[in-house]
Amino acid sequence: MTRLIMIVLMTIASLQTVSAGDNGRKVITGAERIGEYLPLLEGRRVSILSNQTGIIGDSGTHLLDTLLALDVNVVSIMSPEHGFRGEADAGEHVKSSVDSKTGIPIRSLYEGNTGKPSESAMKEIDVLVFDLQDVGVRFYTYITTMARIMEACAENGKKMIILDRPNPLGFYVDGPILDMKYKSGVGWLPITVVHGMTLGEMAGMINGEKWLKNGIQCDVTVIKCLNYTHATRYSLPVKPSPNLPDMRSIYLYPSMCYFEATPVSLGRGTDKPFQMYGHPNMKGYGFSFTPRSVPGAKNPPQLDRTCYGVDLRENPSEDEINAKGIDLSYLIGAYRNLNLDDHFFRSFFELLIGQKYVREMIKDGKSAEEIKMMWQDDVEKFKKQRAPYLLYPEN
Numbered sequence: 001m002t003r004l005i006m007i008v009l010m011t012i013a014s015l016q017t018v019s020a021g022d023n024g025r026k027v028i029t030g031a032e033r034i035g036e037y038l039p040l041l042e043g044r045r046v047s048i049l050s051n052q053t054g055i056i057g058d059s060g061t062h063l064l065d066t067l068l069a070l071d072v073n074v075v076s077i078m079s080p081e082h083g084f085r086g087e088a089d090a091g092e093h094v095k096s097s098v099d100s101k102t103g104i105p106i107r108s109l110y111e112g113n114t115g116k117p118s119e120s121a122m123k124e125i126d127v128l129v130f131d132l133q134d135v136g137v138r139f140y141t142y143i144t145t146m147a148r149i150m151e152a153c154a155e156n157g158k159k160m161i162i163l164d165r166p167n168p169l170g171f172y173v174d175g176p177i178l179d180m181k182y183k184s185g186v187g188w189l190p191i192t193v194v195h196g197m198t199l200g201e202m203a204g205m206i207n208g209e210k211w212l213k214n215g216i217q218c219d220v221t222v223i224k225c226l227n228y229t230h231a232t233r234y235s236l237p238v239k240p241s242p243n244l245p246d247m248r249s250i251y252l253y254p255s256m257c258y259f260e261a262t263p264v265s266l267g268r269g270t271d272k273p274f275q276m277y278g279h280p281n282m283k284g285y286g287f288s289f290t291p292r293s294v295p296g297a298k299n300p301p302q303l304d305r306t307c308y309g310v311d312l313r314e315n316p317s318e319d320e321i322n323a324k325g326i327d328l329s330y331l332i333g334a335y336r337n338l339n340l341d342d343h344f345f346r347s348f349f350e351l352l353i354g355q356k357y358v359r360e361m362i363k364d365g366k367s368a369e370e371i372k373m374m375w376q377d378d379v380e381k382f383k384k385q386r387a388p389y390l391l392y393p394e395n
Contacts, residue, residue: 027234030163030200030223031056031063031131034070037161037223041072044126044159047107049078049149053133053165053238060237063131063163068102075124077106078117080132080145115148115185122156130162133240134199136169137254138178139352142240144188146199147206150218160220164200164391166234168250172196173383174325175254176375178354186351192375192382193326193354194254196230198391205389222391229393242296243273251318255327261349264334265291265307269300277330278302278309282337287311309334328358328368335362 030037031054046067048054054063067074077099097106107121130149132142146162153160175193189211195202200222207217228234239245244253249272256274259266267276269291276289285308291300310330321327335344345359353359361371 027166027228027232028226029056029165030225031165033163033223033226034066037129037163037221038070038072040159040161040221041067041127041129044073045075045124046072046127046129047076047078047121047125048074048129048131049080049109049145050129050131051080053236053240054131054163055238063129064099064102064104067129074102074104076121077104078121078128078149079106079108080142109145109148115144116152117149119156122152122158125158127159127161128153130160130199131165132199133165133236133238134167135236135240135244135250135253136167136194136196137257138175138189138191138193138195138354139186139257140240140253141185143199143202144185146203147188147212150203150206150220151212151216153220154212154216154218158219160218162200162203162220162222164198164222164225166225166228166232167196167198167230168234168236168247169194169254170196170198170230170232170234170392172322172325173379174375175379176353176355176358177378177382179350179356182350182354184351187354192379195382195386197386197389198225198228200224201386201389201391204391205386208389209385224391229395230390231395243268245272248272248313248318248321249274251321252312254325255321255330256312258328258331258349258352259334261346261352262331262334262344263301263340264309264338265289265300265302267291268297269294269303272313273297275313276309276311277334278307279334279338280305280307282308282334284337285309326372328362328371332362332368 048064050063055061056063056066099106107117109115130146134140134142150160173192173194173196177192178187178190180190203220203222206212235247244250252274256266259277264277264279267273270289278289280302287310288306288308290306291302293299293303338344349359350356357374358371
């Protein structure tokens with residue numbers, strides 16, 4: 001009876017929220033549409049792959065707590081990069097553990113550096129519920145996590161349910177398509193850097209293009225968002241990872257992340273990562289900052305050293321950032337200032353940008369605009385390729 005009452009109350013709340021959304025004020029995430037996916041979980045052994053972003057509605061209640069309150073048999077939690085609570089550093093090898101609140105075992109995908117759950121972890125489940133907030137950039141690892149989980153479900157004959165969430169960068173496509181010789185955890189699929197798709201849409205493309213190993217396909221159901229289009233400017237209610245604290249960091253992320261493959265700090269270890277960049281030896285700048293060891297950035301580049309460089313915390317405006325898309329002028333400016341030639345770039349750079357020619361053009365003195373022109377054919381090609389898989393209107 002308690003379970004029935006909860007379902008009725010949640011259904012009423014959901015209907016009230018949808019009504020508000022019909023007036024253009026509210027996007028309904030897949031996780032909020034409980035009535036759509038609850039019947040698919042009844043009588044099944046369920047694992048959820050989620051983190052701190054897996055909240056339902058304005059209440060902030062986590063998906064895990066909601067499913068348990070509805071008597072769903074959740075037998076395990078699978079955790080992505082940064083862990084189930086979203087507190088670990090980028091790439092940190094989070095160990096499997098037990099969720100202190102519920103006692104449910106957590107299977108870390110970052111333990112053992114495999115990126116996939118073990119065979120034994122897959123045998124103990126019937127269905128996997130995937131609920132992660134992506135940020136719409138190829139090198140953000142949650143898209144790789146989804147592809148690897150789809151592969152594991154396909155290999156083990158398990159059902160997968162994706163609770164779709166809006167893409168905060170879903171309004172544009174930019175960057176080169178990944179050359180698959182640079183395939184890695186930060187670039188798993190032959191897509192542009194900014195792909196403009198939700199993870200639900202991308203799952204359909206992964207199946208349709210047969211991008212999983214040996215062309216296998218995953219039995220996946222996508223619970224769509226309501227009141228969302230690709231023109232929607234969606235602000236994330238919860239930060240998706242420790243070093244993307246707000247929307248400005250997310251908007252700058254496609255242009256700033258390449259500093260990860262250089263000696264230049266992009267502000268990890270400050271309160272505004274991805275909103276500044278600098279180096280102790282950069283000259284001619286009045287702005288400075290000092291990276292410190294903080295939760296989520298325990299050992300940031302240039303730790304405890306004063307860095308001189310550029311402050312992006314207020315200018316350009318967010319509208320200007322988004323209108324320009326990927327802007328390599330920041331990277332090029334730092335490259336020319338430090339005058340390190342090839343010592344500026346690490347091999348990791350190609351894994352992020354996805355093509356060899358970008359480094360070569362920067363070294364040859366080409367401008368950000370000239371480099372951007374090189375990948376325009378890729379952008380148009382990818383837009384056409386993805387079109388059959390879009391679940392939401394463009395406008």
